[in-house]
Amino acid sequence: MKKMIIASTSTIYGGSYLEYLLPTLKSFFSDVKTILFIPYARPSGISYDAYTNIAKEAFQKIGIEIEGIHGYKNPIEAIQNAEGIFTGGGNTFELVNQLYKNDILETLKKVLENGTPYLGTSAGSNICGINMKNTNDMPIVYPPSFKTLGCIPFNINAHYLDPIEGTKHMGETRETRIKEFHVFNNTAVLGLREGSWLEVIGETITLKGNYTARLFEKDKKPIESGIGEISI
Template identity: 55%
Template sequence: MNVLLASTSTLFGGNYLDYLTEEIKDLYKGIDEILFIPFARPSGISHDDYTAKAAEFFAKFNIKVRGLHEFELMPEAINEAKGYFTGGGNTFLLVKTLHEENLMHFLKDNVESGKPYLGTSAGSNIGGLNMKTTNDMPIVYPPSFDCMGLVPFNLNPHYLDPDINLKHNGETRETRIKEFLTQNETKVVGLREGNWIRRVGEKITVEGENSTRIFEKDKEPYEIEPGTVLV
């Protein structure tokens, strides 16, 4: 497999996908067209507008972008594509659409056959086993929380350390993930902004500038450094 799952598309103060430029060139080496999956619709943006945003970035590298929503026969479009990019937004909306249109397993099968896959945020969540560790609001009801399992664990993108100055009793990210582990056995990778997961063949590493926080059942959470092999 050839997979890149990023915590975020955009660093604070940065431009869309800029910090991932070298990684993305490596991921899509030799490919001149990718299929964009716009269904997460951040802030309710239209499928066309979201695809245009991705296309603008990839035009710099002479990679053409088509939106999956443009095709009448979406399973065929997935089977015929050379590579994939799923953008961020609302994970519930993304997963609902992929399941209702019966597309999740077509995407999974093609990525498992070796075609490159890039996800950011919600697009990274669907690379995990299921979406039960997303931060997103459940604005729609998906027929299932199951995802592709391109990696054998779950992700928590935009992982954020507790703010000790915040006078607020809403749960921290760490509290939420620990609650998940009271109900599930699945390992969770708390992926801080600027970090990503890279899978090449069987080897899965965590990359980026910051350390990454790992949550496992019946263990204290711990930190791993960039470059650490996850599986």
């Protein structure tokens, strides 16, 4: 049975890394002593070691150890044997590229479907959907496929932003870009605002946190999805 937390972001304004989620994570990972960290997304281009140390510092506050997957000779076995798994944010293109390069995407999907507890933030949340086509990231590398885990039956647009009334910015809004996506794709998209997350237990998906989410489906008007169970 799946057990996942899919968060829009690791850090909300004014807080430290994972600070707003730590009370939830302490309960969620209550039976876990060590979490396998996947640092492949490399935010701002930082090294795997530097990124893993940031995760270590956060999880030490709730008494959980972190080990980076890059420290293992066999990443497939590392995933198979993990008590819990955390995939951090950064660039989704590079994250997916490395998941394919290390041949671990299908193994990761399998262990998550079988109940290994999982935390994803930002890019680590993007990969939980059908594909990564609704990422906000620049295509700095070209992964073999845009197909991702498919642990939830829709895509995530992390860090979802609403249009700002009165702004002079002339670029496309997130809503505009998602509408463009739906010209060529049928997959539903959930705009997940910072400070909110999805809790997945089995096939039940529940929106938690401080904000509603914005649900986009092809040929339908977008709607606000309130805190509570989500059905798509």
